[in-house]
Amino acid sequence: MHGVRRAWSTEHLTRHLADKARRLAERASRGVVLRRQLPAELGAGTLFVSPDARLRLWHPRLKHSAADLLPRVGELVRPGDVVWDVGSNVGIFAFAAAARAGVEGRVLSIEPDDWLLGLQRRSLAAQPGGQAEVDLLSVAVSDRLGLADLSIAARGRAANHLCDARGSSQTGGARETRRVVCVTLDWLLDYYPSPDLIKVDVEGAELQLLAGAKRILEEVRPLWLCEVRPEAAEEIAALWQSAGYALFDASHPLAAQGKALELPACDTLAVPKERLRGGLRAPSLPRTEFESLRSPSSTSQV
Numbered sequence: 229m230h231g232v233r234r235a236w237s238t239e240h241l242t243r244h245l246a247d248k249a250r251r252l253a254e255r256a257s258r259g260v261v262l263r264r265q266l267p268a269e270l271g272a273g274t275l276f277v278s279p280d281a282r283l284r285l286w287h288p289r290l291k292h293s294a295a296d297l298l299p300r301v302g303e304l305v306r307p308g309d310v311v312w313d314v315g316s317n318v319g320i321f322a323f324a325a326a327a328r329a330g331v332e333g334r335v336l337s338i339e340p341d342d343w344l345l346g347l348q349r350r351s352l353a354a355q356p357g358g359q360a361e362v363d364l365l366s367v368a369v370s371d372r373l374g375l376a377d378l379s380i381a382a383r384g385r386a387a388n389h390l391c392d393a394r395g396s397s398q399t400g401g402a403r404e405t406r407r408v409v410c411v412t413l414d415w416l417l418d419y420y421p422s423p424d425l426i427k428v429d430v431e432g433a434e435l436q437l438l439a440g441a442k443r444i445l446e447e448v449r450p451l452w453l454c455e456v457r458p459e460a461a462e463e464i465a466a467l468w469q470s471a472g473y474a475l476f477d478a479s480h481p482l483a484a485q486g487k488a489l490e491l492p493a494c495d496t497l498a499v500p501k502e503r504l505r506g507g508l509r510a511p512s513l514p515r516t517e518f519e520s521l522r523s524p525s526s527t528s529q530v
Contacts, residue, residue: 253283254383261347264290266320270298271327274354276347277318282386285318294320296479296495300427300453301325303482304497308332310421311360312450314369314413314437315339315429317386319348325425326360333360336420340368340378340408341388363420368410370433371440376410389431394459412440417448428454435460438467445471452498453478461491473498 257279266273267290279285287293297320305311305328313322313335322337329335339345345366352362368376368390381387382401391405413426423444430437434456444450445467452473456464468475476485477493489496 251383253279257283257286257384262286264288264293266324266327267291267298270301270324271356271359273323273327273356273359274351275318275320275323276350276354277320278344278347278385280385281318281344282384290320297321298324299481300478301328304425304451304453305329305333306424309424310334310336312336312413312416312420312423312426313338314426315431316344316348316427317429318344319351321427322348322362323351323355323359325427326355326362329360331358331360334421335360335362336365336416336423337362338365338367338369340366341380341385341406342366344385366408368408368433369413369430369437369440370410371412371436372410373412373415374410375407378406378408380404380406386429387431390433390436393430393432393436394457413437414441414443417443422448423450425451425453428452430455432457432460435463435467438464445473449500449502451500451503452496454492454496454498456492456494456496458494465489465491468492468498472501474501474504475499 260280261276261278262285264275264277264285266275275290277285284293291298301321301324305325307328307330309329310333311322311325311329313325316322316337316339319337322335326333326335337348339348345364348364352364355362368378370376370390377391379389379391379402381389382403426444428434428437434454438445465475474488475492476488476497476499478495478497479493
């Protein structure tokens with residue numbers, strides 16, 4: 229009995245110390261700006277990032293600290309594509325997509341936290357030539373036009389969320405709340421080229437975002453790469469499936485995909501069913517040269 233109690237106590241203490249160390253690291257990361265470089269196969273552009281967004285950005289190589297993002301660019305973005313990155317954080321996916329899309333492509337990077345978008349402005353000025361034009365837009369995206377309150381997470385800024393969305397368990401509370409402009413994806417169609425791919429990371433506001441994208445779902449028919457919270461998975465599945473989309477687990481390479489999912493995964497790839505003729509590789513070009521970027525253990529957590 230005493231041995232069990234001691235084992236539990238040791239395990240509890242280990243978790244407590246690890247959590248305390250993480251919180252100290254998060255506080256030490258606030259306001260820190262680091263210079264990083266995309267891999268050569270994605271343009272080798274310079275990015276200004278912060279571990280205040282996600283702790284793993286302390287790692288000197290984006291190939292490792294962004295192992296959940298870079299392989300998806302290689303698999304899903306084609307030369308000439310228009311890519312919308314909604315909830316773009318420090319812009320890793322957006323700038324990698326700009327390199328992959330090339331001069332005939334276009335990227336719209338949407339981030340409501342203007343501190344994070346400020347880092348992207350610095351990165352934009354440092355990009356090499358031969359890439360897609362990147363537009364930076366500091367707004368939130370939901371199901372309405374107007375104003376919204378944005379909670380700046382006490383832990384990593386990757387967990388920032390609209391106050392009327394639940395957010396994730398990783399926020400650690402709020403360090404502050406900011407009033408931001410809120411738009412819909414359909415509204416943006418009047419001002420930007422129609423997207424071929426939309427990447428979404430909006431921390432619990434996925435359902436509201438999709439509700440404001442009816443024209444895009446019905447007429448534009450892009451691919452979607454979307455982080456989905458389990459609380460809204462059934463409603464989101466019904467919305468996508470009623471629009472004629474098939475759902476796949478985006479954490480697996482395209483070549484390893486099986487049958488379509490009934491419910492969205494944590495990271496979901498939604499593909500218009502008419503683009504599946506010939507198999508899941510049909511919507512994308514094979515990207516075998518990017519397989520070395522994909523880590524089997526990579527996740528989208530901070």
